[in-house]
Amino acid sequence: MKTLNTATETQRHRRIQTLLLCVSVSLWLCFGLALADERRSGRDTMSPALRTLQADDAQHPAQLALALGKEQWSAGAKSCASCHGEPEKVRGAATRYPAWDQGLVDLPGRIQRCRVRHQQLPAWAPEAEPLLALTALVARQSRGLPLQPPQGPELDAAAQRGQQLYTNRIGALNLSCDQCHDERAGLRLGGSLIPQAHVDDYPVYRLEWQSLGSLQRRLRGCLSGVRATAWGWDSAELLALETYLARRSAGMPMQPPGVRP
């Protein structure tokens, strides 16, 4: 009698074990789905018309800028082409910004440095047409590649600072970046969809601007939107925020230059 009891008990134990296994497996599946990448590029949440505009090179509003960029690339006695060769050679370069090179530097900043140090020419004004054109040309070569912002102690510190800025309430409207772009992403502000604020398509041709613009211009636009004092061009704050945002979008494939409403 006793042996029979033990046998049924062992059976019951086994059944419970199998049940527990099933439950834990399904729980892990649920977690796995929840942890799947929920990041969505701004280009995937735009209207179909705008997506077509960005995807079709023959209609892309930045095509004239790209033509100017190509002109600039090989202009002058010591041009970009003299050191870097064809623009296609810099494929992948745009995925690795902002970088640390005796200070934080983003892609337009790097082009400016090249111009001043190696071409011995005066730096362009921020958002100058040829600067944006060259930035777009260089960024375009990295189409389809994932963002791979570099690591390093200085960059880690900058990213940390950037994250603080991202979550810090500012301006007369007392809003932080994350309140819109994390908590309310996908909802609407007025008639416009709030995107997740990914930086995979910069520089972008913004229809509202009727021109190309850099990430810094976009960020300064948001700052004035929340009625805060806009940080200066290439300020430590903007570069730190750019560093954080690049890490936030790390791994997402780039499609620059983008088109945005």
Add this chain to the structure above:
Amino acid sequence: MATRAVITLPEAIKAGEAFEVRATVAHAMETGYRSGDDGARLARDLVRRFECRLDGEFVFAADLYAAISANPYLAFWMRADKAGELSFVWRGDNGFEHRETRLLVLT
């Protein structure tokens, strides 16, 4: 700065078959109705006329006015029975003129 234009033709064009030509030129298209940061009126500066010819034969033309955006973009359809040279010209205020030519190869 040199003037710039971008012209897009289909990769393969068949004789006698309609195809789309897209052309855009870099131009501010300043209307003459806006004022600058200093309050002074910005002088009008428009592209007035666009023409496209195939070996001198008239294909398409457009008159442009103040309500047309900067970097005017024109798309039109045409048909060609023989290969030739497509020439494009944009003319405007202040002596603006930009010319482009494209070899039309039929398959």
